[in-house]
Amino acid sequence: MSLRVVFMGTPDYGVPSLEALIEAGYHVVGVFCQPDKPSGRGKKIVPCPVKQCALSHGIDVFQPVKTRVDGVEPLRALAPDLCVTAAFGHILSQEVLDIPRMGTVNVHASLLPQYRGSAPVNWALINGERVTGVTTMMTDRGMDTGDILMQREVEVLPGDNAGMLVDKLARVGAELLIETIRALEAGNCPRRKQDEGQASYFPLLKKEMGVMDFGKTAKALCDFTRGMNPWPGAYAGAYKVLEAEAEPWAGDEAPGTVLRADAKQGLWVRAGEGALNILRMQAAGGKPMSARDYLRGHQMEVGALIAPEKTDAE
RNA sequence: CGCGGGGUAGAGCAGUUCGGUAGCUCGUCGGGCUCAUAACCCGGAGGUCGAGGGUUCAAGUCCCUCCCCCGCAA
Numbered sequence: 326m327s328l329r330v331v332f333m334g335t336p337d338y339g340v341p342s343l344e345a346l347i348e349a350g351y352h353v354v355g356v357f358c359q360p361d362k363p364s365g366r367g368k369k370i371v372p373c374p375v376k377q378c379a380l381s382h383g384i385d386v387f388q389p390v391k392t393r394v395d396g397v398e399p400l401r402a403l404a405p406d407l408c409v410t411a412a413f414g415h416i417l418s419q420e421v422l423d424i425p426r427m428g429t430v431n432v433h434a435s436l437l438p439q440y441r442g443s444a445p446v447n448w449a450l451i452n453g454e455r456v457t458g459v460t461t462m463m464t465d466r467g468m469d470t471g472d473i474l475m476q477r478e479v480e481v482l483p484g485d486n487a488g489m490l491v492d493k494l495a496r497v498g499a500e501l502l503i504e505t506i507r508a509l510e511a512g513n514c515p516r517r518k519q520d521e522g523q524a525s526y527f528p529l530l531k532k533e534m535g536v537m538d539f540g541k542t543a544k545a546l547c548d549f550t551r552g553m554n555p556w557p558g559a560y561a562g563a564y565k566v567l568e569a570e571a572e573p574w575a576g577d578e579a580p581g582t583v584l585r586a587d588a589k590q591g592l593w594v595r596a597g598e599g600a601l602n603i604l605r606m607q608a609a610g611g612k613p614m615s616a617r618d619y620l621r622g623h624q625m626e627v628g629a630l631i632a633p634e635k636t637d638a639e
Numbered sequence: 640c641g642c643g644g645g646g647u648a649g650a651g652c653a654g655u656u657c658g659g660u661a662g663c664u665c666g667u668c669g670g671g672c673u674c675a676u677a678a679c680c681c682g683g684a685g686g687u688c689g690a691g692g693g694u695u696c697a698a699g700u701c702c703c704u705c706c707c708c709c710g711c712a713a
Contacts, residue, residue: 364713368641565710588651588665589677610644610710614651621665622652 331405333357334375338491339411341499342432343378349503353384355403359414360388393418400424410464419466429464432498436476438524441469447487448527450552455481459498461505472516475505486554532557539581543571543599562632567605567613574600581632586625592616594631
């Protein structure tokens with residue numbers, strides 16, 4: 326007899342796990358996600374990806390404002406054997422955690438205990454990690470502090486940005502989730518406490534954190550660009566930098582100086598060490614395009630600063 | 640009705656205010672120069688100006704309708 330499972334998640338990251346549960350034959354008796362909010366151009370209300378997925382499978386959707394308050398009764402009524410969370414965005418109370426007989430399993434996109442927090446993939450990229458991964462863990466009341474069940478490493482490819490890596494980790498996480506649940510059912514799932522000495526926590530990203538600091542090395546700026554895309558984006562003044570490479574450069578220009586800006590050579594900007602070769606970018610109001618395409622139709626002065634003045638943040 | 644920018648040659652843009660020969664940078668094709676080149680010189684091809692309707696002697700440009708794209712915001 327298949328387990329009664331309640332899935333909790335909101336963005337794209339959770340969808341593969343939800344689909345995997347359904348495909349594996351578990352009885353997904355309900356899906357929790359955050360309330361719909363007006364979003365997109367024109368303030369339309371668009372259901373979050375997890376909700377869309379749930380509805381397309383005919384699963385009941387619950388959208389409590391605070392799960393630990395108005396989510397308790399609906400959850401209890403579903404009488405789940407197991408809860409699964411993946412980027413749900415709500416902190417669960419002990420009362421909620423006590424409802425499912427087998428507990429609550431979280432699919433986290435990092436190799437815990439490193440990169441606890443809401444934006445593990447972004448931070449792993451920003452910090453230049455070459456390997457990251459996913460972890461299934463027993464959710465407890467802390468922020469990603471529960472016991473580790475299973476982990477799987479994923480190599481970070483040089484071309485990965487946060488969006489691509491999240492997709493990849495979501496798929497790996499979905500596989501690992503099923504493996505984990507099977508082991509839990511069989512009673513032979515590994516389980517170990519997190520080593521607090523090795524733990525690290527990184528905060529949620531905010532829009533204003535996307536401002537590029539050209540005093541950093543070209544490599545760091547390159548990693549930053551990867552980690553901040555597609556959201557919140559890495560900004561150099563009026564330009565959003567989508568993709569860049571680090572290049573060697575010897576010269577005494579000030580960080581942020583435009584070194585090259587033409588359709589043949591591309592757009593190079595002085596970094597604290599080396600130069601940042603901006604490959605893809607997007608001007609305000611414009612479409613994303615390669616820097617070379619942009620320069621065919623726009624003038625940029627070599628020798629000037631790419632971000633001449635602080636864009637009035639906020 | 641949340642605010643705003645945009646659709647013109649294969650790519651990126653100007654031209655629209657004030658209607659009157661379709662322009663720039665790059666690519667592409669041909670030729671030349673060069674030890675050589677992503678360099679330079681000469682020449683050519685390539686555009687239903689997002690769609691439809693209207694005004695006009697004349698519409699990329701003015702009026703109306705529609706489609707699509709993007710930034711902010713979330």
